[in-house]
Amino acid sequence: MAILVLGGAGYIGSHTVDRLIENGYDVAVVDNLVTGHKAAINSKARFYEGDVRDKDFMNRVFDKEDIEGVIHFAAFSVVPESMEKPLKYFDNNTGGMISLLEVMNAHNVKKIVFSSTAATYGEPKQIPIKETDPQVPTNPYGESKLAMEKIMHWSDVAYGIKFVALRYFNVAGAKPDGSIGEDHHPETHLVPIILQVAAGERDELTIFGDDYDTPDGTNVRDYVHVLDLADAHILALKYLQVGHDSDAFNLGSSTGFSNKQMLDAARDVTGKPIPAKMGPRRAGDPSTLIAASDKARKILGWKPQFDDVHEIIKTAWNWKETHPKGYDDRKGNQ
Ligand code: NAD
Ligand code: UDP
Incomplete structure (x- = not known):
């Protein structure tokens, strides 16, 4: 039986497809390539190009494939864009989920692993954030999720x-090994932007705010390696396969790094000066987000392999150096 990965041409989806195949799973991918890349999909996966919201298309995929479970990454995820275009987010993300569950139910597929986000918590009342803490999103993206x-x-x-x-x-x-990596247009995430500056593609990094209530005034975040995240999806699938009930798990390292610390770590890893300046706060940014991640470790048996941000940045830098133009450097790119 197959695992159906929705959004498997995207950054996290493509790494998860790769890990599923390395672990012997039969994998089918659905993606409309709105932000993903065909070249990112492991060639052993069967690829169906189309939209999760298109029920006729999805019914055909479910008719053709013998699907045991679904992993759902397909969504829009840029917070500032969601503030300007909330309906785009509710349509694709929330609307997509309704269509998907209807098709799953019609085909008697009863297991789904879902990409949720720390953005569902909003501004936390306590750190580290536990799964049972209030979920009060501060932006439409988090609300849609x-x-x-x-x-x-x-x-x-x-x-x-x-x-x-x-x-x-x-x-x-x-x-x-540098064969797949992060390639968003436009890029909005801190680590790839820092590496674009290191590579000379941008003149400088702008750090969004240094007047937060944190040790150095810049936001503190909890970084997790994409392959560790991919492995958590396989553990979550197994958890459902053995008959456990529905549940939610944080995936983080439980360690916080400030934006300034991330910049220093990237300077160490790349050996580049990486010019940076301070800018105003970005709307909707919580001051500190650190996960309590003991639940995933205890219940799913999750053991992240990358516990040092230098190691995480090193793998991103390797991708950047070997694919300066992202998937444009690869045959079959979309
Ligand atoms: P991504 O944009 O690289 O991947 C999303 C993929 O889904 C893309 O390949 C895109 O083409 C596809 N897609 C989007 N809408 C679709 C639709 N309607 N039908 C078919 N395909 C569609 O994003 P990512 O960074 O890999 O994130 C994956 C998931 O993880 C998202 O759901 C996001 O909300 C969630 N997430 C990401 C982060 C992060 O740091 N990157 C953090 C928290 C949660
Ligand atoms: N950030 C920044 N400059 C940038 C991009 C991001 O200072 O050019 C900061 C952002 O304000 C946040 C942190 O980096 O404090 C992580 O942002 P990212 O968008 O990568 O992830 P988020 O925490 O929003 O999910």
């Missing part, structure tokens, strides 16, 4: 579709 969690909950109650919601903190890094 929280709504998806709630829709899955009620679909479990009504139809018995079991889910694991994985709430990622800050994801970074690339497959260490």
